[in-house]
Amino acid sequence: MKTIGVGHGTGKIILMGEHAVVYGEPAIAFPFRGVRVTATFNASAHNQITSSHYSGLLADAPEALQIIQQLTTHLCQQFDQGPFHLTIESTVPSARGMGSSAAVATAITRAFFDWIDVTLSDTDLLTYVNFSEAIAHGNPSGIDAATTSGSQPIYFEKGKDFEAFPLNIDAYLLVADTGILGRTREAVAAVAQLMKTKTEYTNHLIHHLGHLSRLTKEAIIHNQPHELGQYMNFAQEDLRQLTVSNERLDELIQLARDNGALGAKLTGGGRGGCFIVLCQDYQSVTHIQTQLKYAGVKDTWMQGLGVYEHV
Missing domain, CATH: 3.30.230.10 (Ribosomal Protein S5; domain 2)
Structure with a gap:
């Protein structure tokens, strides 16, 4: 002992x-x-x-x-x-x-x-x-x-x-907290209601999100950060259509993209909570981090991936 x-x-x-x-x-x-x-x-x-x-x-x-x-x-x-x-x-x-x-x-x-x-x-x-x-x-x-x-x-x-599966993608991941508590239960219920009222359209969005998960796995394995960023952007649009994003998330995610992010999307239940930003390099991630803090995000955290993991 x-x-x-x-x-x-x-x-x-x-x-x-x-x-x-x-x-x-x-x-x-x-x-x-x-x-x-x-x-x-x-x-x-x-x-x-x-x-x-x-x-x-x-x-x-x-x-x-x-x-x-x-x-x-x-x-x-x-x-x-x-x-x-x-x-x-x-x-x-x-x-x-x-x-x-x-x-x-x-x-x-x-x-x-x-x-x-x-x-x-x-x-x-x-x-x-x-x-x-x-x-x-x-x-x-x-x-x-x-x-x-x-x-x-x-x-x-x-x-x-x-x-x-292997983590093999050279990029930085930034997680940002909107400062708004996520509303997972409310968001899940909203998707369930859409599934009842707009079944075909909602199923299309759900299946597309699943397809993006499969593509994301391949992008990570084969070190394709630009493709991964694009899949994240596509997923955010699907989630927005499913009503699980909100105006504040949309605004901050767009700000990250406007400042050079490869991709950005909400993470988790949505309607608040956190979002994630994929960045090309350290200079990019620190610039986006600064811009998000100016815009009022509560907190941010970063992690190097691939070759940047232990830099």
């Missing part, structure tokens, strides 16, 4: 296929290392936690942190481990569709196994993170657990196993 155990988890974004995935079309989720969680375990007289939300005895933590209490209790019982002090540092924004709860569970699990000096397999990591996600969300798809604990894009369809 080590004196201190440390573990990390990353955020995630939906790159392509949101809303269409509900109707059986493929979607792609992406580990986003522009935001991350770090967890640290060390021995203590009592189970304690230090975090930005709460610091003190874990037993007295607010309801929002009870998921952490249940996961750590589960781990300690399985490995007959004594009391601990857990520290959590996170830059993953909550309620923004970036996999915050799964990233926290990933970091905690990795830190715990590092602390007790036991090898953690990828399969076991997913099991523990999905245990936590089931408490948080009831019946999770598992995609957040797979992406926040992995290093590759995930291609998935309803009812099928996830498929990881």
